[in-house]
Amino acid sequence: MAYFIGLDVSQRRTAICILDDDGAMIAEGTALTSPSDIYQWIAKRIDIVLVRRAGLEAGAMSFWLYTDLAAMGLPMVCLEAYQAAQLLKTQRNKADRNDARGLAQIIRLGGRFLRRVEVRSRSSQEARMLLTMRQYLVGQKIGLQNSITGLLKQFGLVVRRGKVCAMTFRDGVLSTISQAEERGVFLRAIIVPALKLHDSTCAELSTLTRHLCGDSSSSTCRGFIYLRAGHRRQLRGRFLRSHSQSENSRCHRRRGRAVQIEA
Known part of the structure; x- marks a missing residue:
């Protein structure tokens, strides 16, 4: 039985x-x-x-x-x-x-x-949870930056965002708010709370990033470091290769048309 x-x-x-x-x-x-x-x-x-x-x-x-x-x-x-x-x-x-x-x-x-699902080890689950939470904080950071810059843009105030550190973004926003106050536009009470939330999010994001990269022997960490350091170079190399291939193909087509005209 x-x-x-x-x-x-x-x-x-x-x-x-x-x-x-x-x-x-x-x-x-x-x-x-x-x-x-x-x-x-x-x-x-x-x-x-x-x-x-x-x-x-x-x-x-x-x-x-x-x-x-x-x-x-x-x-x-x-x-x-x-x-x-x-x-x-x-x-x-x-x-x-x-x-x-x-x-x-x-x-x-x-x-x-039966289609069985492989259940990972506890360490793999912890690494996955760490990556998931870090990705969530990255989304929160980008969303706060977009909200702050979008509100300022309505008054013709442009702040640099994207791949800048939290301190640089904060200084740019505060400087822009000061310029707006000179023009009679008072937005400090509206923007500063969101800016404080952005600073705390960036601080926690840095903590998770340090925790992720702390163990250099981890395969997850090695993959993460590779994505951070080499992903842009890899994409740039792919673009250059594809661009050179397209240029070569255009040159071959032009040479072929030139040979037909001469004939």
């Missing part, structure tokens, strides 16, 4: 369905979305040793549940969310209990039919 378990995960509770080899229902119910609670719910109903596969969809909480349940001894499988969603559409009623049943059936099929 072997058992197959489907887990439909939500933020608060997880629907659990246990099937046997023939697809017959052994037990179903819900437990709190916690690895210990899910494991205890399963252990009270069947022998954990007889579990052949237990699976859940790839999602926001799948890494936490997958790693902890696998450490407790469950043979876990992480399913591709698209494949699972398409197969679950065949069910008549959409409910957490029915989704758990469908996931258990998909797990029972097994073999090459």
Whole structure:
């Protein structure tokens, strides 16, 4: 006797369905979305040793549940969310209990039919989270710069932005505000709060960047440093190569037309 378990995960509770080899229902119910609670719910109903596969969809909480349940001894499988969603559409009623049943059936099929998702290590997840948060702060910085310069531009005040440090941008904005006050345009009370938020965002962004580049042995750090230092040179090299190739092709076409005219 072997058992197959489907887990439909939500933020608060997880629907659990246990099937046997023939697809017959052994037990179903819900437990709190916690690895210990899910494991205890399963252990009270069947022998954990007889579990052949237990699976859940790839999602926001799948890494936490997958790693902890696998450490407790469950043979876990992480399913591709698209494949699972398409197969679950065949069910008549959409409910957490029915989704758990469908996931258990998909797990029972097994073999090459399953599209498994590779669950990365904890260090990889931490590096991904660091990159995601840094990218979010970069977007916040650019959005604040665009908002500040856009408001000033309505009064004919142009401030340099883009690839400048936070201090240079701050000095340029304050100097522009002073020039505007000489013309009778008072914007300091409106712009300065956004400028302070921009400064704090740049400070936190610098902290994350230093943390990212602190470990020179990390492959993530090496890739990040390569993108920062060499991406522009790489793009410039590609542009020059494409430009030279287009120039050569134009020269060949001109020479061909000249030969035809002479003939």
